[in-house]
Structures are given as structure tokens and as C-alpha cells.
Amino acid sequence: MTAAAAPDHDVRALLRDHPDFRRMWLSLMLSSFGDWLGMLAKLGTAAGLTVGDATQTSVAVSTVFILQLAPAALLGPLAGALADRLDRRLTMVVGDLLRFALFISIPIAGSLTWLFVATLLIELVTLFWGPAKDATVPNLVPARKLEVANQISLVATYGSAPVAGLAFILLTLLTGVLDNLLPFLRGGQSDLAMYVNAVTFLVAAAVIWRLDIPPREVRPREGGLAPTLGRDIVEGWRFVGGSPLLRGLVFGMLVAFAAGGVVLGLGRAFVTSLGAGDPGYGVVVMAVFAGVALGVWQGPRWLSGLSRRRTFGLALSLAGVSLVLVAVVGNIVVASLFVVALGLCTGLAYVSAYTLLGLEVDDDVRGRTFAFVGSSTRVVIIAVMLVAPWVANALGERTIAPSEHWSVTYAGSALAMVVAGVITGVAGVVSFRQMDDRRGTSLRSDLVRAFTRRGEAAEDPAPVRPPASGFFLAFEGGDGSGKTTQATLLADWLTQRGHEVVVTREPGGTATGRELREVLLSHRGDASPLSPRAEALLFAADRAQHVAEVVQPGLRRGAVVLTDRYVDSSLAYQGAGRDLPASEVETLSTWATQGLLPDLTVVLDVDPVTAAQRRAGRAAEDRMEAESRAFHARVREQFLLLAGRDPRRYLVLDATTSPETVHAKLREHLEPLLPAATGVPGTAPEPVTVPGPVRS
Ligand SMILES: Nc1ncnc2c1ncn2[C@@H]1O[C@H](COP(=O)(O)OP(=O)(O)OP(=O)(O)O)[C@@H](O)[C@H]1O
Ligand SMILES: Cc1cn([C@H]2C[C@H](O)[C@@H](COP(=O)(O)O)O2)c(=O)[nH]c1=O
Numbered sequence: 001m002t003a004a005a006a007p008d009h010d011v012r013a014l015l016r017d018h019p020d021f022r023r024m025w026l027s028l029m030l031s032s033f034g035d036w037l038g039m040l041a042k043l044g045t046a047a048g049l050t051v052g053d054a055t056q057t058s059v060a061v062s063t064v065f066i067l068q069l070a071p072a073a074l075l076g077p078l079a080g081a082l083a084d085r086l087d088r089r090l091t092m093v094v095g096d097l098l099r100f101a102l103f104i105s106i107p108i109a110g111s112l113t114w115l116f117v118a119t120l121l122i123e124l125v126t127l128f129w130g131p132a133k134d135a136t137v138p139n140l141v142p143a144r145k146l147e148v149a150n151q152i153s154l155v156a157t158y159g160s161a162p163v164a165g166l167a168f169i170l171l172t173l174l175t176g177v178l179d180n181l182l183p184f185l186r187g188g189q190s191d192l193a194m195y196v197n198a199v200t201f202l203v204a205a206a207v208i209w210r211l212d213i214p215p216r217e218v219r220p221r222e223g224g225l226a227p228t229l230g231r232d233i234v235e236g237w238r239f240v241g242g243s244p245l246l247r248g249l250v251f252g253m254l255v256a257f258a259a260g261g262v263v264l265g266l267g268r269a270f271v272t273s274l275g276a277g278d279p280g281y282g283v284v285v286m287a288v289f290a291g292v293a294l295g296v297w298q299g300p301r302w303l304s305g306l307s308r309r310r311t312f313g314l315a316l317s318l319a320g321v322s323l324v325l326v327a328v329v330g331n332i333v334v335a336s337l338f339v340v341a342l343g344l345c346t347g348l349a350y351v352s353a354y355t356l357l358g359l360e361v362d363d364d365v366r367g368r369t370f371a372f373v374g375s376s377t378r379v380v381i382i383a384v385m386l387v388a389p390w391v392a393n394a395l396g397e398r399t400i401a402p403s404e405h406w407s408v409t410y411a412g413s414a415l416a417m418v419v420a421g422v423i424t425g426v427a428g429v430v431s432f433r434q435m436d437d438r439r440g441t442s443l444r445s446d447l448v449r450a451f452t453r454r455g456e457a458a459e460d461p462a463p464v465r466p467p468a469s470g471f472f473l474a475f476e477g478g479d480g481s482g483k484t485t486q487a488t489l490l491a492d493w494l495t496q497r498g499h500e501v502v503v504t505r506e507p508g509g510t511a512t513g514r515e516l517r518e519v520l521l522s523h524r525g526d527a528s529p530l531s532p533r534a535e536a537l538l539f540a541a542d543r544a545q546h547v548a549e550v551v552q553p554g555l556r557r558g559a560v561v562l563t564d565r566y567v568d569s570s571l572a573y574q575g576a577g578r579d580l581p582a583s584e585v586e587t588l589s590t591w592a593t594q595g596l597l598p599d600l601t602v603v604l605d606v607d608p609v610t611a612a613q614r615r616a617g618r619a620a621e622d623r624m625e626a627e628s629r630a631f632h633a634r635v636r637e638q639f640l641l642l643a644g645r646d647p648r649r650y651l652v653l654d655a656t657t658s659p660e661t662v663h664a665k666l667r668e669h670l671e672p673l674l675p676a677a678t679g680v681p682g683t684a685p686e687p688v689t690v691p692g693p694v695r696s
Contacts, residue, residue: 009147010148020140023207023208024211027204029156030203031129032158032160035164036161037167041168042064042106042194046060049112060115064115072375073375077371077375080371083131083368084135089209089213092132095125095129096202096205096208097201099201100198107190127371130371131366131370135367135370137149146358151296168190244434244579246357249353251431252427253353254376254377255428256350257384258381258384259424262388264381265384266392267281270413274330274335288342291339291340294343295343295345295347296348303348309432310432310446313433314432316349316427316428316432317425319346320423320428321421323342323420324421327415327417330410361630395416437582469555470561472551473670474598474600474601475487477604477639478611480612480614481611482659483565487562491689493667494674498679499560500554500557501559502561503562505565506542506543506569507543513545520542532578533580536585540588543570544593560674563598567586567597568603571586572634572639573624577631577638603639604655605640606654606655607656608635651669
């Protein structure tokens with residue numbers, strides 16, 4: 001495989017190559033269909049059981065709504081912490097079986113009280129099921145496919161709503177026909193829908209049961225404290241609060257949902273203020289859905305060259321701008337167009353945030369984090385939907401008259417939407433700045449690159465090359481991906497062709513570097529753990545010495561210098577792995593190397609599980625190798641993203657094929673790039689290999 005691998009958006013390949021994800025997705029589709037159908041059936045049952053009394057009907061319907069939302073708002077963090085301790089597959093299977101039993105019990109009981117109790121219990125079960133599902137998806141697909149996995153999961157969740165609506169209509173019609181034949185359907189119009197819905201959960205449980213879900217990773221606890229539920233919850237919150245990325249992300253998501261709550265709470269009044277009745281409202285609702293669908297589905301493809309963090313902040317800011325424009329244009333047709341834009345930006349922000357959460361949150365706190373986000377967003381939506389109409393009323397109708405001849409009158413709902421839009425826009429800018437992983441690179445040039453994919457070279461610092469330069473090649477990839485093996489094979493081949501070859505490595509390519517390597521990889525740090533910044537500086541120090549002492553002199557002689565790791569390892573391990581700002585790590589390396597970049601970087605791509613298996617025979621794992629699987633997954637993703645951004649200077653090879661196959665592909669790619677050999681083929685001296693610790 002020679003193609004550079006940016007995020008992969010191939011849906012068919014995803015479903016074909018990852019059978020466990022396919023099953024999970026199928027069950028998600030069924031459960032989501034069941035959720036929507038269940039909601040309609042519960043509302044139908046509430047109305048059916050209070051038929052004839054309009055007040056009672058509206059109280060019953062509202063109670064069902066409140067019971068659906070309240071448990072997640074109140075108990076989300078608790079359920080999330082519990083979900084992180086339970087077996088995820090079992091949680092989902094038991095959750096689906098319980099929902100099957102509860103849904104089937106509603107028409108059998110035929111009582112309003114049981115409808116309320118069952119609704120509450122169903123939501124409580126869903127509280128555990130949701131985080132277990134959200135936390136599982138990132139373990140079933142490779143990191144670069146997580147975005148498309150989230151896209152189709154969101155499509156399954158929300159796309160099943162209209163299908164469930166249609167099914168509900170058909171099933172209620174069918175009830176009228178069948179109740180003569182099937183006496184148990186005589187209870188109510190929504191009963192058949194309730195039974196069909198129950199069966200969807202049964203099937204979903206059977207599908208999940210067959211999944212092979214990798215066991216969760218459990219990180220050692222700080223200070224060796226025994227796990228308690230309270231500590232789990234606090235740890236989850238601390239985890240979110242302690243990471244600038246997650247803080248920005250969660251803050252941004254809450255504001256986005258608040259803006260959504262404003263639109264939901266004020267949409268009807270706003271449309272009326274524009275003189276449009278029900279049809280106008282229908283158009284606006286359709287515009288929101290169309291926009292969100294477009295944003296979720298196409299947004300990540302359109303902006304695939306932009307980092308996800310930037311995409312999130314940008315989409316949120318533009319959602320704010322769109323909301324302001326919706327509110328001020330004063331025309332239902334134009335407003336609907338801006339509503340599409342609003343939905344598009346929101347959908348794009350949502351899918352980016354979801355993917356970032358899946359990639360950046362360690363496996364053992366992922367359930368809590370998703371639960372925390374889920375419950376906080378519900379609280380925010382409910383609060384905003386309740387408060388927004390009051391704010392709109394308080395603002396009242398206002399007339400703005402910029403000149404004597406021109407004045408515009410805005411309803412309170414429009415003004416409240418302007419306020420919400422401004423807050424969303426500002427929150428987007430704050431999130432963008434807090435999470436930015438490309439500081440120093442202008443957004444404009446990033447956008448130009450994202451849309452044209454031609455501007456890449458303009459951004460790179462010009463490599464500082466010695467006057468008579470050989471060829472500089474860096475091997476990159478995870479621990480155990482086969483870099484040493486490939487460097488040795490390549491050095492032999494190059495030597496045969498008459499090249500002078502220097503085989504070297506980072507860290508530890510010099511005597512000073514070997515001392516640094518000892519600190520970096522063997523440091524146990526019980527008394528004084530190495531901080532991420534100290535670690536980044538030590539790797540940079542090793543690199544500075546390495547470039548000055550080994551790489552530059554080798555290139556000056558016209559040698560081919562093969563290094564086992566270089567700058568990209570810092571970007572991947574310290575940047576993505578330790579979550580240091582990538583641009584700062586890059587600046588550090590640029591300074592250390594005086595801008596010297598490899599002529600070619602070969603990324604040996606292998607999944608962290610296979611790499612760990614290859615390392616299993618070694619005496620002991622070093623400090624970096626012992627990091628979590630999520631850490632190594634982020635590292636891998638970063639290598640692939642770097643390669644995707646500059647395909648001309650990278651070669652990504654599938655390192656799960658045999659060493660000989662990998663070597664053959666590398667030779668084929670390299671041959672036309674190499675300078676002329678300085679010696680006679682077959683007579684060059686043995687490659688100079690910088691001494692380093694020998695691995696078992
Ligand atoms: N393509 C391959 N297929 C299967 N096994 C391989 C392949 N390449 C290397 N190996 C084996 O995997 C192990 C790790 O290989 P190697 O030491 O070359 O990796 P590395 O990337 O240099 O590791 P590290 O980063 O830890 O130094 C070795 O046992 C090696 O024989
Ligand atoms: C250069 C560099 C390396 N690392 C990490 C990557 C590996 O886990 C070790 C080196 O071990 P290897 O057996 O020589 O591959 O160090 C890093 O985190 N940052 C860097 O810049």
C-alpha cells in the first residue's frame with residue numbers, strides 16, 4: 001500500500017472489513033428504530049388511556065416526555081461511572097432484553113401508572129446502554145475510520161426516526177384491521193407498534209451477543225486508591241476538566257446544544273412573527289434536518305484536510321453566525337436557507353466532537369465521559385427550552401430605525417435568537433483557540449489547503465540541506481512495527497548498489513543520546529514522574545545532538561542516512577499521545593534540527609494490537625511501550641494524518657504483510673528518488689550502524 005492515509009471515509013469498506021462494527025451498527029439501527037417507535041407508541045398509549053379528557057391527555061403526554069428526559073439529566077454521571085465498571089457487551093445485551101420486557105409489559109398492563117413506571121425504567125436502562133455503546137465503537141474500528149463510523153452511527157440513530165414514524169402510522173392502521181382477528185390488540189391503537197418495537201430490542205440483543213468486543217483497558221489509579229463509585233465519577237469529571245481539549249470540546253458542545261434548545265423553544269413563535277404559519281414551520285424543521293444530515297455526511301469530506309479540532313471550532317463559530325442571520329433576515333424563504341447552513345454547521349460540529357471524544361478519551365473513562373456529555377446536554381436543552389420563551393417575552397418587540405426612512409421591527413423571539421447566535425459564535429472562537437493544534441498556521445491557508453489540497457508545500461519550512469547532500473530517509477511507526485527490520489534490509493540493498501549508508505536511530509543515535517534514551521525510556525518516575533514537556537524537551541535535545549553529530553555529517557559526505565524515528569515521532573507521541581500542542585512540538589523540533597526534514601518518511605503502519613503481540617517476546621516494556629492502547633492508537637492516527645497531509649514526502653506501507661513484501665514495495669518507491677551511488681556496486685563498505693541498545 002503506497003497511498004497516504006488520511007481519515008478514511010469509505011463506508012462500504014468499513015462495513016465489509018469490520019464485521020463486529022457491522023453487527024453493532026445493525027443492532028444500533030434496530031434499537032434506534034425501536035426507540036423512536038417506542039416514543040411514538042408511548043405517547044399514543046398515553047393519549048389512548050386518557051381519551052375524552054383533553055387536560056388529562058396533555059398532562060399524561062407531558063409526563064411521558066419529562067420521564068424520558070429526566071433520568072439522564074439527573075443520573076447520567078452515576079450511570080456512566082457504573083457503565084465503565086461493567087462488561088460492555090453484557091450491559092448492552094441485558095439492556096436490550098430489559099427494554100424488550102418493559103415495552104411488551106406496557107400494552108399488557110394497559111394502565112397509565114405502569115406506562116409512567118415503565119417509561120422511567122426504560123430510560124434508566126438506556127442510561128447504561130448508551131455509554132456502553134458509545135464507548136465500544138472506538139474499539140471496533142481503526143482510529144482513521146472512526147469518523148465514518150460515527151457518521152453512519154448518527155445516520156442510524158436519527159435516520160431511523162422518519163422510518164419509525166412511517167411504521168407507526170402503518171402499524172396503527174393495521175391495528176384497526178387486525179383487532180378482530182387478534183383480540184390482544186383490542187386494548188389500544190398503539191399496541192401493535194409497542195409489540196413490534198419490543199421485538200426490535202430482542203433482535204438487537206441477539207446481534208450484540210455475537211459481538212467480539214475487546215476487553216476494556218484499565219489504567220492504574222493515582223495513589224493506588226481503591227475504586228469507589230464516587231471516586232469514579234469525580235475522576236471522570238477531573239479527566240474532562242484536566243484536558244484543555246476536552247474542556248473546549250465539552251464547553252463548545254454544551255453551547256451548541258443550548259443554541260439548539262433556543263431554536264426548538266422559539267422556532268414556532270419566530271416563524272409566526274415572520275407571518276408564516278404551519279407550512280412555514282414545516283419548511284424550517286425540514287431545513288434543519290436537511291442541514292444536519294448534510295453536515296454529518298458531507299462536512300468531514302469537504303474539510304478532510306482541516307484538523308478535527310479546527311473543524312469543530314470553525315463549525316461552531318459559523319453556526320453562531322448562521323443563527324444570527326436566520327434571526328435578522330426577516331424573510332421566511334431566506335431564513336430557511338440560513339437554517340440549512342445552521343444545521344450543516346451543527347451537524348459537522350457534532351460529528352467532529354463525537355470523533356474527537358472517541359479518539360482522545362482513554363478507554364477506561366470513555367463511558368463516563370460520554371455519559372457526562374449526554375446528561376449535561378440534556379440539562380442544558382431542557383433549561384434553555386424553558387427559559388428562552390421568557391427571555392423572548394422580556395425582550396418584547398423592538399423597532400430598530402437606523403435612518404428616518406428605514407426601520408425594522410423584530411419580535412422578542414428573533415432578538416433572543418440573535419443573543420443565542422452571538423454566544424454560540426463567541427463560544428466557537430473560544431473553543432477554537434483553546435483546542436487549536438495548528439498554532440502558527442493561519443486558518444486561511446489551512447482552508448485553502450483543505451479545499452484545493454494544493455497548498456501543502458507552501459507551508460513547510462524549507463529544509464536546510466548541506467551543500468553536497470546525500471539522501472535522508474526516516475522510518476516511522478508504532479513500537480514493533482518493523483522499523484529496525486526494514487532499516488537493516490534497506491541498508492543491505494543500498495550498500496549492494498554502491499551507496500555509503502548510515503543507519504541510525506532516535507533517541508540514542510549519539511553517546512549523549514544514549515544517556516538521554518536511558519532517562520526517557522527507563523525512567524520509572526515513582527518519585528518524580530517525567531512531565532510531558534520535559535519529555536518533549538529531552539527528545540528534542542537528543543535530536544539536536546543527533547542531527548549535528550550524525551545526520552548532517554553523513555549527508556555532507558553524500559551518504560544515505562536511514563534513521564529509525566525522527567521529528568514525526570515527537571509529533572505523534574508527545575503531540576497526539578501526550579496531548580501537547582502539535583505546533584509547539586513542531587517548533588521545538590524545527591529549532592533542534594534547524595529545519596532539516598527527511599527526503600522521504602516511510603510510515604510502517606500496523607495496528608497497536610499486532611504491534612504489541614510482536615513485542616510480547618521482549619524482556620520488558622519500556623516507558624513508552626507500556627502506555628495504554630488508546631495512547632498507541634492516537635500515535636498511529638497521527639502518523640497517518642501527517643502522511644495524509646503531504647503525500648509527496650511520505651510513503652505509508654502496510655506493515656502487516658511480510659518483511660520481504662514491505663521491503664520490495666519500499667525499494668520500488670525509492671529507486672527513482674535516490675541520488676547516484678558514490679561507490680561501485682557491490683564494493684561499498686558495510687553500512688555504518690550507530691551503536692544502540694540491542695533488543696531481544
Ligand atoms: N512485516 C513483519 N511481519 C511480522 N513480523 C515482523 C515484521 N517486521 C518485523 N517483524 C518482527 O516484529 C518484531 C519487531 O520488529 P522491529 O524490531 O523491526 O520493530 P521496530 O519498529 O524497530 O520496534 P521498536 O520501535 O520497538 O524498536 C521483531 O520480532 C521482528 O522480527
Ligand atoms: C524519537 C522519539 C521517540 N519516542 C518514543 C517512541 C518509542 O516508544 C521510543 C523509542 O523506542 P524505539 O525502540 O527506539 O522505537 O521513544 C517519542 O516518544 N518521541 C520521539 O521523538
